[in-house]
Each structure stands twice: as structure tokens, then as C-alpha cells.
Amino acid sequence: MQDFVKLLGLKHRREVAGKSAIFSGEQFVLEETDWYLLNLFRLWWHYGISFLRLQMWVEEVMEKFMRIYKYQAHGYAFSNLEELLRSLGGETFVNMTQRSVAESLLEVGVTQRFIDDVIAAVLRSSYGQSVLMPAFAGAMSLAGAQGNAWAVEGGNKLVCSGLLKLTKANVIQARVTGVSLHSSDGKALYQVRYEDDEGQGSAFYDMVVIATPLHSGRSNITFENFDPAITDFPGSFHPTITSVVHGYLNSSYFGFPDPKLFPFASILTTDSPDLFFKAMDNICPVNISGAFRRKQPQEAAIWRVLSQQPLDKQQLKTLFRSYYSVQVTEWQAYPHYDSTKSIPPIILHDNLFYLNGVEWVASSMEMAAVAAKNVALLAYNRWYQDLEKIDQKDLMQKVKTEL
Numbered sequence: 001m002q003d004f005v006k007l008l009g010l011k012h013r014r015e016v017a018g019k020s021a022i023f024s025g026e027q028f029v030l031e032e033t034d035w036y037l038l039n040l041f042r043l044w045w046h047y048g049i050s051f052l053r054l055q056m057w058v059e060e061v062m063e064k065f066m067r068i069y070k071y072q073a074h075g076y077a078f079s080n081l082e083e084l085l086r087s088l089g090g091e092t093f094v095n096m097t098q099r100s101v102a103e104s105l106l107e108v109g110v111t112q113r114f115i116d117d118v119i120a121a122v123l124r125s126s127y128g129q130s131v132l133m134p135a136f137a138g139a140m141s142l143a144g145a146q147g148n149a150w151a152v153e154g155g156n157k158l159v160c161s162g163l164l165k166l167t168k169a170n171v172i173q174a175r176v177t178g179v180s181l182h183s184s185d186g187k188a189l190y191q192v193r194y195e196d197d198e199g200q201g202s203a204f205y206d207m208v209v210i211a212t213p214l215h216s217g218r219s220n221i222t223f224e225n226f227d228p229a230i231t232d233f234p235g236s237f238h239p240t241i242t243s244v245v246h247g248y249l250n251s252s253y254f255g256f257p258d259p260k261l262f263p264f265a266s267i268l269t270t271d272s273p274d275l276f277f278k279a280m281d282n283i284c285p286v287n288i289s290g291a292f293r294r295k296q297p298q299e300a301a302i303w304r305v306l307s308q309q310p311l312d313k314q315q316l317k318t319l320f321r322s323y324y325s326v327q328v329t330e331w332q333a334y335p336h337y338d339s340t341k342s343i344p345p346i347i348l349h350d351n352l353f354y355l356n357g358v359e360w361v362a363s364s365m366e367m368a369a370v371a372a373k374n375v376a377l378l379a380y381n382r383w384y385q386d387l388e389k390i391d392q393k394d395l396m397q398k399v400k401t402e403l
Contacts, residue, residue, distance in 0.1 A: 008162035011153040014288045018265025018281075022121045025272040027255060029117050031264070050114035054142070057108050061096075061139040064089040068370055070399050075389050077377035081343050081361055083391050084374065085136075093136060097361055098341055101138030102131040121268035125279035127363070128240050128306065130271055133337045137362040144364065155286040156365065174201065179208060180224035181349065188350045207351040207379055211372075213237070214344070214354065218332065223348075230348055235340035235360065237332035243305040244283070245316070247323025251297060259321075262297040276315050280305040300324065334363045346375065353379060 019032040030046065033039055043051040067088050078084035085093035096104065101123065102115050110119075119142070120131050126141040127133060152158050164171060174196035182189045182204070193202040212219055216232045223230035251262040266281040282294060283304045295301035305311065305319065310328055337360075344357030358371035381389040392398060 008159065008166060010158055010162060013151040013153040013286070014290075014292075016284050016288060016292065016294060018294060019263055020266040020268065021264045022117060022268045022270060023254060023275075024117075024270045025274040029270065047111060047114040047118070050110045051118075053109045054105065054114070054119070057105065057110075058139055058142050058146070061089070061136075062143050064093070065140075067396065071395050072370075072373050072377060074399055074402055075377055075381070075386075076392060076395060077374050077381055077390050078346075079378060079391050080346055081357060085361065087392075087395050096136035096139070097134050097343060099135055100132045101135045104135035104138075117270055120271045121279075124271065125268050125306065127334050127337075128238055128278055128308070129334075129337060137337060140362040140364055140367065153287060159365075172196075172201075172203075176212075176221055178222040178224060179210075179352070181226050188352075190349075190352060207353070207383070209353045209355055209375055209379070210348070211355040213356045213359070226349060233340075233344045233357075234342060236336045238334050238336040239308070240331060240333040241307045241310050242329045242331070243307065243311050243316075244327045244329075245303045245305060245320060245323050246300060246325045247303070247320040248300050249297065249303065250317075250319055250321045253318055259298040260296070265294060276309070276311070277305050277307040277319070280319070335359050346378065351379065351382070 019034070021028045021032060022030045030042065033042075040051075065088055068084070071087065076087075078087065082094055085097070089096075101119060105115055105119065106112065115131055119138075122145045123129055123131060123133060123138060123141055126144065127137065131138070172194065174194035176192060176194045177200075178193040180191045180193070182191055187206075190205050190208045191202050192205060192208060193200065195201070210221070212221070214221070214230075214233055215235055215237065218237060219232070249259065249262065251257070251259040254262065254264075254267070256262040266279070268279050269275050269277065281304055282301050284292070284294070300323075303320075310330070311319075311326075316323065316326065340360075343360050344354060346354055346357060348354050353375045355368070355371055355375055358367050361367065378390065381387070
């Protein structure tokens with residue numbers, strides 16, 4: 001992702017310091033301080049060396065995952081996501097899409113208490129799901145929670161618009177309604193139908209990449225003349241309610257009667273049935289000037305609250321002493337990983353590719369970028385019959401040899 005940012009001339013958004021804490025519904029079970037050594041001591045005092053075992057596990061996964069950038073730099077691609085995972089971490093990575101985070105962490109010596117307090121809180125904040133979600137997606141989430149994630153000045157959406165501009169793509173502002181298979185000189189040709197405010201239209205293409213979820217209730221794209229037929233994939237998406245509130249935090253609810261003493265900018269939560277929200281944080285604008293500072297805890301600020309259901313007035317009153325405005329957005333944020341264990345294919349037909357299956361391995365901007373480059377390389381290698389660049393074994397050794 002950083003390479004994209006540099007290529008597009010975008011800037012890394014400045015980080016604004018802010019402490020985090022984990023709330024159980026009754027009290028904070030873990031609080032971050034300004035002192036690194038004190039934070040380590042608190043982790044050790046409460047959870048022993050579980051945090052070290054977690055860090056070692058995440059670092060091992062990420063070190064192997066980073067191999068994909070070397071492979072792609074040499075033009076290698078994979079025809080399915082299982083082969084991609086095997087090339088990075090063998091059968092262990094494939095199995096991590098089928099077994100839970102909790103099971104994997106218990107196996108490496110992380111305690112149940114640490115999983116219940118810390119791991120659950122991170123996953124509720126990022127994916128809105130429990131420690132029963134798949135281990136690979138969980139590892140990606142836990143890696144992102146370590147504080148080294150990138151954000152782009154002006155908003156991450158500038159990466160997408162910048163890439164479109166850089167490639168000089170011809171963008172048709174319309175909604176795709178269907179793809180039908182035709183033939184020309186013995187080769188597959190795909191007719192893409194679409195509709196916009198002016199009516200319906202279509203165009204023929206040698207290659208098509210589907211970059212939207214093909215799951216029930218998520219896509220209205222129909223596929224015609226394909227044998228076997230292309231139908232919706234199993235699985236559902238996990239709804240998340242995002243409430244952006246401009247108001248005064250009710251610090252008393254969190255055990256701080258004096259709002260001036262409330263020290264946290266981010267509040268994560270344990271998996272408690274009494275809690276009606278999953279996480280909340282004091283958010284900053286997408287453009288951060290050098291003079292920007294967070295609001296003092298007693299001042300009105302912009303808070304983002306993540307929840308499973310829309311917040312009612314009583315719940316808002318619980319979290320805020322008073323507020324000026326509330327903006328609510330409901331969106332199908334991530335796959336509901338408990339709904340299916342299957343991973344969708346990449347190749348739907350000869351030159352018809354599917355990008356969004358990667359979400360069922362792990363869902364993030366970086367995973368989407370990796371999947372997109374894999375599809376581009378796969379399409380290129382298949383078109384030019386460079387089959388030695390597809391699904392190769394022992395790639396680490398091959399890359400070293402090419403160097």
C-alpha cells in the first residue's frame with residue numbers, strides 16, 4: 001500500500017496520539033498509559049507472557065505473508081486463493097482459514113483470559129466478530145492493531161481515484177447488470193450489460209474482472225450462457241452500524257465522574273452481553289494540520305461508535321451527556337465468517353476473473369490490493385501462455401535463483 005501512495009504522490013496522514021482502553025461494561029480491564037514500560041508491566045502482571053506469544057505468532061504470520069510482494073515483483077500469480085496461501089505458509093495458512101483465532105492462539109500458549117479480554121476486544125473493533133472467526137483473518141486484524149497501519153492525507157479513497165487517473169482508465173459511470181458469454185474466432189468474448197440514468201448499454205470485452213461480492217443479496221449481476229452456470233456463492237456479510245456523534249462524552253459511565261480526567265481516545269470492549277456497542281473512538285479529520293490537537297475530554301468532540309444495532313436515545317444518553325448531531329450509517333462491512341467455510345474461486349471462466357473472494361480469507365485494503373495484482377498477473381500470464389508463472393511450487397527458492 002505504501003508503494004501505491006508514493007507512486008500516486010500522496011502523503012502519509014500524520015498520526016495523532018491517543019490512548020486506548022478495554023471496557024467490560026463495568027470497568028476498564030486494561031488501560032494504556034503514556035509510558036511504554038508501564039504498559040508492558042501491566043500486560044505481564046495481568047496476562048503473563050501471553051502478549052509476547054501473541055506478538056511472536058503475528059510476526060511469524062506476517063513475515064511469511066510478506067513473501068507475496070517478492071513473488072508478484074517477479075510476475076508470479078496464482079489461479080486460486082488456496083494455492084496463494086500455500087505458497088506463503090504451506091498447509092498451515094490454508095488451515096488458518098478453517099480454524100478459529102482462539103484455537104490457534106491457545107495452541108501457541110496464549111491464555112484464555114488474554115483471549116477473552118484483549119483478542120476479543122480487537123476483533124470486535126475491527127471485524128465486529130468473535131474469537132471464533134478464522135485465524136488468518138484474525139492475524140491480519142491483530143497485525144493492523146499494532147499501530148503501524150497507514151492512512152492517506154485526504155482520505156484513503158484517494159488511492160482508488162489516483163490509480164484510475166494514473167492508468168487513464170475509461171470509466172463508465174453505470175451499474176453492471178449482467179455478463180453473457182459469446183464466441184469470436186473460437187475465443188471467449190464477454191458482453192457486459194449496464195444501465196445508467198440515460199438507459200441501458202453494453203460492450204464486448206476479451207477479459208472481465210468482477211470486483212463486487214457475488215453473494216446472495218449483495219449483487220444483481222446475472223451470468224448467461226455459461227456452462228456450468230455461475231451462481232451466487234454461499235455466505236453472508238456482517239452488518240455494522242456506524243454512528244458518528246458530535247457531543248460531550250459521558251465519562252461517568254466509564255468510571256470518571258470528572259470529565260477532565262478521562263484519558264482515552266479509543267475504547268474497545270470485551271464480549272459482554274450487557275454491552276450495546278463494540279467500540280468507540282474520538283476520530284480525527286482526514287486532513288490533519290500541524291496545529292491540530294484532539295479536543296479536551298470535557299469538550300464536545302466527534303466520536304465514532306460501532307454497534308450491532310442502531311443506538312436508541314437511551315443508549316446515546318448513556319454514552320453522551322449531550323450531543324449536537326448523530327449521523328448513522330449501516331453497511332455490510334465484512335464477511336460473516338461463521339456463515340461458510342468455503343473460499344470462492346478466482347477464475348469463473350477462461351478470462352472471467354473474480355476479485356472479491358479474497359475477503360473470505362481476510363478483508364482489508366491491503367488484501368484487496370494483493371488480490372487485484374494477482375488477478376492482473378494471472379490474466380496477463382494466461383493470455384500470453386506464460387504458464388511457468390502460474391501456481392509454481394517452491395517459489396522462495398525460484399525467486400532467490402532469479403536474483
